[in-house]
Amino acid sequence: MLKSANTVSKSKFWFLAGFVIFVHLVLAYRFFQLQVLDHNEYSRRAENNRIRATSIPAPRGLILDRHGEIIVDNYPTYIVSAIGAEIVEKEKNYKVISAATGIDTAILKQNYKNYYRNRFLPTRLAKDLTIGQLSRLEEAKDELTGIVYSQFPERIFNSKIRASHVLGYLKEIDQGMMVDMDEQSDYQYGDLVGWSGLERQYESQLRGEKGVAYYQVDAFGREAGPVEGHDNILPNPGNDIHTTLDVSIQALLENEFNDKKGTAIVSNPRTGGILAYVSAPDYKPDLFTGMISSKDWKTVIADSNRPLLNRVTNGTYPPGSIYKMVVGVELLEKQLVTTDWSVFCTGEYEFYDRTFRCWNENGHGKINLEQAIVQSCDVYFYQAIQNVDINDLAIRSKQFLHGLITAIDLPTEMKGRVPDRQFMNKLHGRYGWSKGAMLNLSIGQGEILVTPLQMVAYTNLLATRGKTYPLHLVQSQNEMIDAPAIRSRTWNRIQDYMELTITQSNGTGRWSNPKIPGLRIGGKTGTAENPHGEPHAWFIAYGEKDDEMITITILIENGGSGGEVAAPIAKRMFQHYYGPKTTKLVSK
Amino acid sequence: MFAEFWYKIKNSPLSLLLVVGLLLLIGLVTLYSIAQVQAQTPPNAFSKQMIFLIPATILMIFMTLVSKGLVHKYIYLGYGFIVLAVFIPFFGEKVAGTYRWINLGLPFGLQPSEIAKWVIVITLARYLSDHNLQMNNFASNLVPFAIAILPTFIVLNQPDLGTAFVMMTPVIPMLFWVGARPYHLFLIVAPLFSILAASNEFTFTIWAAILAIVIYMAKPQLWHGVGIYFGNIFLGLIFPLMWNTLRPFQQKRVLTLINPDLDPLGAGYQIIQSKTALGSGGLFGKGWGQGTQTHLKFLPVQESDFIVSVIGEEFGFVMLFIMLVLFSWLIVKIIKLGLNASDRFSGLILIGISTIFMAHIFVNCAMTAGMIPVKGLPLPFVSYGGSFLLSSFMMIGLVLNFGREELD
Numbered sequence: 001m002l003k004s005a006n007t008v009s010k011s012k013f014w015f016l017a018g019f020v021i022f023v024h025l026v027l028a029y030r031f032f033q034l035q036v037l038d039h040n041e042y043s044r045r046a047e048n049n050r051i052r053a054t055s056i057p058a059p060r061g062l063i064l065d066r067h068g069e070i071i072v073d074n075y076p077t078y079i080v081s082a083i084g085a086e087i088v089e090k091e092k093n094y095k096v097i098s099a100a101t102g103i104d105t106a107i108l109k110q111n112y113k114n115y116y117r118n119r120f121l122p123t124r125l126a127k128d129l130t131i132g133q134l135s136r137l138e139e140a141k142d143e144l145t146g147i148v149y150s151q152f153p154e155r156i157f158n159s160k161i162r163a164s165h166v167l168g169y170l171k172e173i174d175q176g177m178m179v180d181m182d183e184q185s186d187y188q189y190g191d192l193v194g195w196s197g198l199e200r201q202y203e204s205q206l207r208g209e210k211g212v213a214y215y216q217v218d219a220f221g222r223e224a225g226p227v228e229g230h231d232n233i234l235p236n237p238g239n240d241i242h243t244t245l246d247v248s249i250q251a252l253l254e255n256e257f258n259d260k261k262g263t264a265i266v267s268n269p270r271t272g273g274i275l276a277y278v279s280a281p282d283y284k285p286d287l288f289t290g291m292i293s294s295k296d297w298k299t300v301i302a303d304s305n306r307p308l309l310n311r312v313t314n315g316t317y318p319p320g321s322i323y324k325m326v327v328g329v330e331l332l333e334k335q336l337v338t339t340d341w342s343v344f345c346t347g348e349y350e351f352y353d354r355t356f357r358c359w360n361e362n363g364h365g366k367i368n369l370e371q372a373i374v375q376s377c378d379v380y381f382y383q384a385i386q387n388v389d390i391n392d393l394a395i396r397s398k399q400f401l402h403g404l405i406t407a408i409d410l411p412t413e414m415k416g417r418v419p420d421r422q423f424m425n426k427l428h429g430r431y432g433w434s435k436g437a438m439l440n441l442s443i444g445q446g447e448i449l450v451t452p453l454q455m456v457a458y459t460n461l462l463a464t465r466g467k468t469y470p471l472h473l474v475q476s477q478n479e480m481i482d483a484p485a486i487r488s489r490t491w492n493r494i495q496d497y498m499e500l501t502i503t504q505s506n507g508t509g510r511w512s513n514p515k516i517p518g519l520r521i522g523g524k525t526g527t528a529e530n531p532h533g534e535p536h537a538w539f540i541a542y543g544e545k546d547d548e549m550i551t552i553t554i555l556i557e558n559g560g561s562g563g564e565v566a567a568p569i570a571k572r573m574f575q576h577y578y579g580p581k582t583t584k585l586v587s588k
Numbered sequence: 589m590f591a592e593f594w595y596k597i598k599n600s601p602l603s604l605l606l607v608v609g610l611l612l613l614i615g616l617v618t619l620y621s622i623a624q625v626q627a628q629t630p631p632n633a634f635s636k637q638m639i640f641l642i643p644a645t646i647l648m649i650f651m652t653l654v655s656k657g658l659v660h661k662y663i664y665l666g667y668g669f670i671v672l673a674v675f676i677p678f679f680g681e682k683v684a685g686t687y688r689w690i691n692l693g694l695p696f697g698l699q700p701s702e703i704a705k706w707v708i709v710i711t712l713a714r715y716l717s718d719h720n721l722q723m724n725n726f727a728s729n730l731v732p733f734a735i736a737i738l739p740t741f742i743v744l745n746q747p748d749l750g751t752a753f754v755m756m757t758p759v760i761p762m763l764f765w766v767g768a769r770p771y772h773l774f775l776i777v778a779p780l781f782s783i784l785a786a787s788n789e790f791t792f793t794i795w796a797a798i799l800a801i802v803i804y805m806a807k808p809q810l811w812h813g814v815g816i817y818f819g820n821i822f823l824g825l826i827f828p829l830m831w832n833t834l835r836p837f838q839q840k841r842v843l844t845l846i847n848p849d850l851d852p853l854g855a856g857y858q859i860i861q862s863k864t865a866l867g868s869g870g871l872f873g874k875g876w877g878q879g880t881q882t883h884l885k886f887l888p889v890q891e892s893d894f895i896v897s898v899i900g901e902e903f904g905f906v907m908l909f910i911m912l913v914l915f916s917w918l919i920v921k922i923i924k925l926g927l928n929a930s931d932r933f934s935g936l937i938l939i940g941i942s943t944i945f946m947a948h949i950f951v952n953c954a955m956t957a958g959m960i961p962v963k964g965l966p967l968p969f970v971s972y973g974g975s976f977l978l979s980s981f982m983m984i985g986l987v988l989n990f991g992r993e994e995l996d
Contacts, residue, residue: 007932008927012764013924013926013927016764017924020916020920020946021920023949024913024915024916024949027949027950028909028912030953030957030959031866031900031905031909031912031953031957032905032909034863034866034867034957035867035869035871035900035905035908036871036905038867039867039868039871041867042867042868043867043870046865046868230860
C-alpha cells in the first residue's frame with residue numbers, strides 16, 4: 001500500500017523551512033514598516049481624517065454636423081448625493097433637501113434605493129439642480145449630514161433641428177438595468193449610457209473615462225481638502241463624433257414633415273454619407289434628459305402615430321412603382337423585351353378571371369418600356385413580367401439592395417423581405433399562389449416589403465451606376481459596395497428613363513423639377529397601395545450639378561400620390577441645395 | 589475500537605493543536621470586538637464562527653482517525669467528485685458576482701473549492717508516491733501539473749483567482765520534495781514569466797538574459813535548449829499581439845482580475861483604508877474595541893479578508909508579530925513531520941498542506957499590507973468564514989493523522 005519509503009534528505013527540509021521563515025520575516029518587516037516606522041503618518045490620517053472617494057463624471061463627446069456645427073452638446077447641472085455611512089437620520093435630511101429644492105421626499109427615497117452601491121460611496125438623490133436650488137441647499141448645510149454635491153454634465157441639443165431618431169437618447173443605469181448589462185459591467189448605477197441611435201452606436205467613443213476625486217473628510221463628514229499621495233484622477237472626456245448630417249437640410253425637411261407621417265433622407269451617393277434623416281413623427285430630443293415626467297412618457301407611448309418608431313430603419317413598406325427600375329433592368333439584361341416592344345394600355349388588364357388595374361383609369365395607349373417608366377404604366381409591367389421567373393426577380397432585387405440590411409451605423413435595422421419561390425410556397429402552400437402574384441410584384445406590391453433606408457441605398461446605386469458606398473452617419477472611409485454586374489447600355493437607358501420622368505411634360509415626377517440651369521435630375525414616383533388606408537406616397541431622385549450629386553428618398557405614409565405629394569418636397573430641397581441663394585454646400 | 593482511536597489520538601502530534609487554538613483565539617477575540625462595538629446582534633460573524641467550530645472539530649477528529657489506507661485507495665475517486673463539485677456552482681445563481689457557492693437550501697452556502705485544495709494535494713501525493721517516477725525526466729513533471737490545473741482552471745473561471753493560486757502552489761514544493769530538478773520546475777513556470785515580462789522592453793530583455801543563463805547552466809541538448817529558449821521568446825513576442833485583438837472592455841476586465849487597484853473606487857479604496865488601519869495601530873494598538881477605522885466601518889470585509897487590519901489596529905504590531913511566529917512555527921512543524929513521516933505518501937501530503945497554509949498566509953497578509961493586489965483569501969483559523977474553517981480543520985486533522993509516528 002503505502003510502500004514508497006520516505007527518503008528525503010535533510011537539506012530539503014532546511015531549504016523549505018528557511019523559505020517559510022524568510023517569507024514570515026518579510027511580512028513581519030512590512031508590518032513593522034507600516035505600524036512602527038510610518039506610524040505617525042498613518043495616525044494623523046486615521047485620527048483626523050478619513051478618505052472619501054467620489055467619481056467625477058466624464059463629459060460625453062459632442063456630436064457635430066459636417067460643417068462642424070454642434071448638434072449635441074453638454075451643459076453642467078448639479079447632483080446631490082448621500083453617503084450611507086455618514087448620513088444620520090435619513091428622513092430628516094430628506095425633509096431638509098425637499099424643503100430647499102422642492103423635490104418630493106418620496107423621489108429622494110426612491111433614488112437612494114435605485115442607485116445605492118455601498119455605504120461608503122455617494123448615492124445620488126436628485127439631479128439637474130439649478131444654481132438656485134444648490135445655493136438654498138448650501139444655506140441649510142448645518143442641518144445636513146453626509147450630503148455631497150457634484151457637477152454632472154447633461155445633454156443639450158441644437159435648437160434648429162430635432163433628428164431624435166438619429167441622435168438617440170441616454171438612459172440612466174439603475175439596479176434593474178445593471179442585471180441586463182453584464183457585458184459592460186464597468187458601468188455603475190447612475191451612469192448614463194447611450195440607449196438608442198448614434199448615442200448607442202458610438203457609446204464607447206462618446207462616453208470617455210470617469211475620474212476619481214479623493215477628499216479627506218473630518219469626523220463630522222465635512223470635506224477637508226485633498227489627500228496627500230492620492231492625486232485626483234481627472235476624467236477623460238469622450239471623443240467628439242463628426243457626422244455627415246447637414247443642419248440646414250435637416251431643418252428644411254423636418255419643417256416639411258411637421259404635419260406628415262413618413263421619412264425623408266438626403267444622402268451623397270459618392271460617399272454614402274447621409275445629409276438629412278427625418279422620421280416623422282418624432283419626439284423632442286431632450287424628452288429623456290433629466291427627469292422625464294410620467295405624463296410626458298405616457299403621452300409618447302400612447303400616441304397612435306408611434307413617434308418612438310424609427311421608420312427609416314425599422315418601418316417596412318411596399319415599394320410600389322419605384323420598384324419598376326428593378327424589373328426594367330431584369331427585362332433589359334435578360335433581353336426579355338426590346339426597347340421598341342410595346343403594350344396597349346386600356347387602363348386595365350384581364351388575367352384569367354382577375355382584373356388588374358393601371359393607376360391611370362383612362363389608359364396610356366400604346367406604350368414601350370421607356371414610357372412605362374416615365375408615365376409609370378402598370379399594364380406594361382403586368383404583361384412583361386409574365387416571362388420573368390420569381391427567383392430571378394428576387395436575385396435582381398437583392399442586387400439592388402432590397403431586403404438586405406444596409407449596415408448603417410445605427411443600432412437596429414429591419415431586413416424587409418423579398419419573396420422567392422420557397423418563400424411563396426411556405427406562405428401560401430405549394431399550389432396556393434399563381435402567376436397573378438407576379439403581376440402584383442411587378443409594380444412593387446404584394447409580398448415585397450422594404451425599409452426607406454434600403455430605398456436610399458437603391459437610389460444611390462441608380463444615381464452612380466452602381467459605384468456607390470455604404471450608407472453611414474458618422475464620417476468614415478469605406479470600401480465601395482459591390483456594383484451590380486449590368487451592361488453599360490442598360491445603365492444608360494435606366495438613367496435616361498428616370499431623367500425623362502422628371503423632364504417630360506407628362507412624366508410623373510415633373511413636380512420635383514426646380515428647373516435650375518445645369519441641374520440634371522432623375523427620379524421615380526411611387527404610390528403604394530396598403531391595407532392601412534390611403535396609399536403611401538414614394539419619391540426617389542438624384543440631382544447633379546457641377547459634379548456635386550445628392551439623392552433624396554421620400555415616403556409619406558398614407559399621403560396619396562407620390563408625384564403630387566412627395567415630389568414637390570424634393571423640388572424644395574433641390575432648390576435649397578442647388579439654388580442660387582445658397583453658398584457652396586458640398587465639400588469633398 | 590475506541591481503544592484504537594484513543595491510541596491514534598494519543599500518538600498524534602498534538603502540540604499543533606495548541607498553536608491552532610491560540611490562532612483561533614486571536615480571531616475570535618477580534619470578531620467579538622467587531623460584533624460588540626458595532627452592536628451587531630447574533631447571528632453575527634462571531635456567533636456563526638463559534639457555531640461552525642462544532643462541525644469543524646468533528647470533521648477534524650474524523651480526519652485524524654480515518655484509515656490512511658482508505659484515503660490512499662479512494663482519493664482518485666474523491667478527485668473526480670471534487671472536479672464535478674467545483675463545476676456545480678456554475679449551474680446555480682451568481683453570489684456576489686461569482687460562481688463559488690453551492691446552495692443546498694441551508695442558511696449558508698458551501699464552497700467546494702475549499703475542499704478541492706487538499707483533495708488535490710492528496711491526489712498529487714498518491715500519484716507521486718505510487719509511481720516510482722524518474723524525476724530527472726521532464727515529462728514526469730507534467731502529469732502532476734495536469735492534476736492540479738484541471739480544477740484550478742474551473743475555479744479560475746468562477747472567477748476566484750486567489751483560490752486558483754492556492755490550488756497550484758503545492759505542486760512545486762511537492763515535486764521538489766520527490767526530487768524534481770529545479771531546472772524542470774523553472775521550465776514549467778518560465779512561459780508565465782515570458783508573458784508577464786513582455787509588457788515592457790526592459791524587463792523582457794532582463795528576462796531573456798536570465799532565461800539564457802539558466803538554460804546554459806542546465807546544459808540541455810543543444811536543440812532542446814535552443815527550442816525552449818526561442819519558444820519562450822516567441823511566446824513573449826506574440827502575446828502583446830494577441831492581447832491587442834481583445835476589445836478594450838475585455839482587456840480591462842482581465843486587468844482588473846489581475847490587479848483590482850485599477851478600479852480605484854473599489855479595491856484601491858480598500859487598500860488605502862487597510863493601510864491606514866494598520867499604520868495607525870502602532871506598536872501596541874489602540875486597544876480592544878477601540879479601532880476607529882474598524883468601527884467607523886471604513887474597512888470593507890473586515891471579518892474575513894481584512895481581519896489582519898483590525899488586529900493590527902486594535903492590538904498593534906506586537907500581536908501581528910506573535911501571530912506570524914505562531915504561523916511560522918506551525919508550518920515548519922508540519923514540514924518537519926513531513927521529513928520524519930514513515931512513508932512518502934504521508935510526507936507529500938504534509939508538504940502539500942503546509943504549502944496551502946503558507947500561500948494563504950502570504951497572500952492575505954501581503955494584500956492587507958498593500959504589497960500585492962487585492963485577492964480575496966482568508967487567513968487560516970483567524971478569518972471568519974464557514975467553509976474555510978471546516979477545510980482548515982480538516983487539513984489539521986489530516987496533518988495529525990499522516991504526521992503520526994507509527995510505532996508498530
